[in-house]
Amino acid sequence: MKVGLVDDRFIDLEKLRGIASAIPQIDVVFATQSAEEAYEQIKKETIDLLIADIEMPNLSGYELADIIHSHALNIAVIFVTGSSGYAVHAFELNVHDYIMKPYSKERLIKSIERLLEKTQSAEITGRLYLKQKNDIHIIQKKDIVFIERSGRSTTIYTKSESIKTYLTLNELEGELRERDFLRSHRSFIINIHYVKSFSLYAKNSYMVTFEGIEGKAIITKDKVEFLQENYF
Incomplete structure (x- = not known):
């Protein structure tokens, strides 16, 4: 420490x-x-x-x-x-x-x-095992910055790489039961430990930026309020 x-x-x-x-x-x-x-x-x-x-x-x-x-x-x-x-x-x-x-x-x-x-x-412990055709990707949960659903695929972003999977966000939510992960929007799951800032995106949503990565996510206004009440 x-x-x-x-x-x-x-x-x-x-x-x-x-x-x-x-x-x-x-x-x-x-x-x-x-x-x-x-x-x-x-x-x-x-x-x-x-x-x-x-x-x-x-x-x-x-x-x-x-x-x-x-x-x-x-x-x-x-x-x-x-x-x-x-x-x-x-x-x-x-x-x-x-x-x-x-x-x-x-x-x-x-x-x-x-x-x-x-x-x-x-501390977040455990790993995600992602099967992709003939490959299996193993990701440390603590390394996940955010996850985005786009079309029929899902992208998991870490500081060092991005990995595509056909698992849905609902399925991944079941794997990520740790308090550190939040379903911030219907298309995103974020790891609150990497959150850097929120900036107004639309009337009822904010853009989320993260430490150490250029990718961005979206969080709804009610989820920001939830974060403030329960995490910060």
Whole structure:
């Protein structure tokens, strides 16, 4: 798990770094005393978890978490703070944990381990086996970005290739029961982890763009609302 750390007090930042870096599954990508610098790092580096103080000069940790939440970034947040005044608002941002200073090493480790367990149990597992005449294509489900039905055929898009099949979207929906996949439109299934943006396409639908791929999908307005309520 890739982790970013931010706390404007050097001694507190070093405590965070020491605890997090000692956990075998954790890779500390950056540690900074500036929330602005943390924001710039988030735009450049992929991280899974941000551990942040709340009350900092200029951009606060709460504002940083709000940016993550409003942009639907797939980054968990743990607040480590000396202020209890943000607790209610913080959980409105769906933060993973709210830890009060001073805290014990064990308290933070337990929180991170709980997130690791949650993340591992939520990972997409399994494969799709697609028969095509004399060939069988095996696709890791986690690599599927989106699926499009056009005419009598269906195209499965991954970051590295596109594969055609005569399976219908209804049949593929039965294979893709993981929470990460959504039937966004009668002609599309999308993997929400790859979604980059939505832009208005028609009165009741949006165009979906994805990370790492040029292809686009369509999502209906009611499905966007469903995503906001249940995922983001």
